[in-house]
Amino acid sequence: MSTDDDGMMVPAGLSKQQVSQVRALAGFCEARDEYSMEARLDLGTLETRPEGSVSDVLWYESGQLVGFAGMYSCDDPSEVEASILVHPDFRRRGIGRWMARAVVRECQKRGVRRLLFVMPQESREGADFARAMGTQHSHSEYTMDLDVTRIPSFETTPDPVELRLAGAEDVPVMAAIVASAFAESAQEEERVLVRLMKDPAHTTYLAAQDGRPVGVIQSAVNDGRVFIIHFAVRPEMQGQGIGRQMLLAIVRGLLNSGSQRITIEVETENQNTLSLYQRCGFVMVSTTDYELLELPRIPMAPELLFDR
Ligand SMILES: CC(C)(COP(=O)(O)OP(=O)(O)OC[C@H]1O[C@@H](n2cnc3c(N)ncnc32)[C@H](O)[C@@H]1OP(=O)(O)O)[C@@H](O)C(=O)NCCC(=O)NCCS
Secondary structure, three states, X not given: OOOOOOEEEXXXXXXXXXXXXXXXXXXXXXXXXXXXXXXXXXXXXXOOOOOOOOOOEEEEEOOEEEEEEEEEEOOOOOEEEEEEEEOHHHOOOOHHHHHHHHHHHHHHHOOOOEEEEEEEOOOOOHHHHHHHXXXXXXEEEEEEEEOHHHOOOOOOOXXXXXXXXXXXXXXXHHHHHHHHHHOOOHHHHHHHHHXXXXXXXXXXXXXXXXXXXXXXXXXXXXOOEEEEEEEEEOHHHOOOOHHHHHHHHHHHHHHHOOOOOEEEEEEOOOHHHHHHHHHOOEEEEEEEEEEEEEOOOOOOOHHHHOOO
């Protein structure tokens, strides 16, 4: 299908041209809405997602891309996140609704059970749109950017934590740490770590204290911005300043290697982690709501699922 055709298309993957059209659409929306969808659309990964992963939905009017629904699947195949964006001049014409239905159909084909719509809290329309789709609030996250002027000065500690580049041999111990910190399965975590460590955009570090592995932290470059992810300290070692040392060490390393923008995300309910990030120099830049649509085991017409 050429981009001159109007209406909706669900391509198997996005071409370079389509990605630049999505960037242009995000730019129009940002100029008008006065907040950024960049991180919510995960623009940096649109071109590099593995083939056969989830599709996206595109909507054209007179050859112009005016609607985009990006679908993002993490490591759990039963869960997908979707971010929908409609050009400000084309809102309230049903385009968002049609794209949401297409997202539901795609998810049902893939046996997805949990569809999370990514809603910027700054969005004037997001809450009404979510209500129209009958979603339930799942959780909210803060996006925090590093403010270099707020990084605490270097401090010496009696029990220093050493951060070193992790290798394939560290995967089992790292998986055990992350799994225990997030109460997840170690086996699943091993698979995730192996996959992420193959990706050149990710760098994984193992933290050790007195030679004993105590934590894991990763950096992920996305569109010139570095995200700190997969940050975990052994549960029995938490609350002793290990996380703070790890975070400051990775931040200093990233700054030394020229990173301009460092971002971290945290659930709004996670007060301890939030204040740790603030004390290390991160400031809140936006809040994102995750709105859940549970999909039945037996596929159903999207019209019957939402649009109440
Ligand atoms: C949210 C967004 C995607 C909706 O797209 P849209 O094409 O304008 O939505 P639709 O016209 O299909 O609206 C569907 C329903 O949502 C509700 N809705 C959407 N925008 C609304 C608004 N501004 N005020 C009140 N209700 C609204 C209505 O119930 C509407 O149905 P109705 O027009 O029959 O009353 C669009 O406003 C947008 O891009 N916003 C910025 C980004 C964003 O918030 N994305 C999050 C979505 S995951």
